[in-house]
Amino acid sequence: MAQVNSPKLVFFAQSTLLEGPTFSKDLNTVLCVSIEQERIFLINPSEQTVKTFKTRGQVGFAVFEDDRHIIYAAYEGVFRLDILTGEETFLYHLINDPQIRYNDGKWDPKGRLLLGTTGYKCFKENQCALYSHDGKSAKVLVSGTSISNGIGFYKNYLFFIDTPTRKVGRYLYNENGDVTFDKYIVTIEGSGVPDGMDIDDQGNLYIAIWGGSRIEKYNQNGQKIGTLAIPALNVTSVCIAGNKLYITTAMHDDGTSSEPMAGGLFVADKF
Template sequence: MIPKLVFHTCTELLEGPVFDHQNNLLYFVSILDRLAYCYNPETKEILSLKFNSPTSCIYIIGFKKVLIASKEGFYSVDFNTLTATFKFQIEIEDDMRFNDGIQDSSGRIIIGTMGYPKIINNKGKVFSYYKGKYSTIITETTISNGLAFTSDERVLYFIDTPTRKVAKYNYNTENGTVEFDSYAITFAGDSSPDGMCIDEKGMLWIAEWGGGCVSKWDPNSGIQLDLIDLPCSNITSCCFDNLGNLYVTTAKSESETDNFGGGLFYIELDKLRTNE
């Protein structure tokens, strides 16, 4: 199973892949380049839009229409016309920016923060925005990264990367609040967990920063089930498409031999299942 390189420029930090299952489109961001992308897997068309501040994550609204988080605010974007309209802001400090996010089935926008341009220990937060109001649901984070819901949304998994753990929170679907339950997964190697997604069986697929791989975990037992290597060190996030295959974003490393960091990859898991 060889990851296919789908997209690669000189970007430093690709992140936040999210798949529109209804319209078969992939969205992702280049955080420091302040770019948001829309990729059509069928036509191979890639559209992009540049912002005035770092972008972090994307929430799907409709056909080629999304909500994009940037440090300067949240924008409604129409990739049909390549236009952006300011919608709202969640107030954060000047030395912070938004990072990974997710949306629940009620439309609540959940998003974490981290220090910018430098990492600041324990100053980050995770916010919940709903119908014009926002609140803080998790505090004292450092690098808020992966977020994933179980299918019934009763559990929210969350990664604060420097902890090298995946935290399990009980999620209240009525008011969007969380209650810490336990740490579901602990990383013992040299890599750190970054972004993640969850499959239909409730298994977590975690991008490993510094590990050059995406790993599959059972959050109920905390056991690693599988590992897929990629040709670069810093893996940032992943998401599933309509075929159950993985799109994976990556970032550049300091290694002179890192020719693929900052690329977007595709891993055909469906072929692996066919051969099992």
């Protein structure tokens, strides 16, 4: 398996649940969210600057819409945020149950926004979903989920993680954004469960292992071909930025300080 360099801390967010890194090459900026602190961070690693925005309740994810705007999904709904002025615009809200919130999200190759859900301060077993919104209307892609997490695309497939299953599902994904379940391509063994995920141009899956202190890499045959140790038990997500990986982590559930960098954003060489 691949051997890699040790990850380095980029930004210590002191977050109980730092999540959802995504990278803008144009801005040279990493976007991520602190779910429970209701914060969005824009981090420029080369300039060592951080810009922070408060969200409308717990925030599941944020994504770049263009160089000036981001879309974020929080407890009160989905909003567009102007990162220059701080002005917000409410877009829509897909959730009717006050015990459910948005979790992971990502653009598809056609510009539709996929939004996963999970329980809000409780576990909602098989009561959540993965949605798709095309800017006008929404539809359910995968129903009966519990903790909707990692989302990725490769060729004509959608890859999706419902964390308690410990599996990565592969779905046929057509031009209209409709899905048909194909198979489970990966099952996580050992400590921890799968959380966030990204996929590179060769179809390799990089999966964050919550409770496992690592990133695992799999090929399209479902074979594990690399592991990266992270100095935090709860590894929440990962994104690819050229030849780098940006990795988010969360503090210990018990609030201990045995991992002084947990709750921070890390960078490592892509492996």
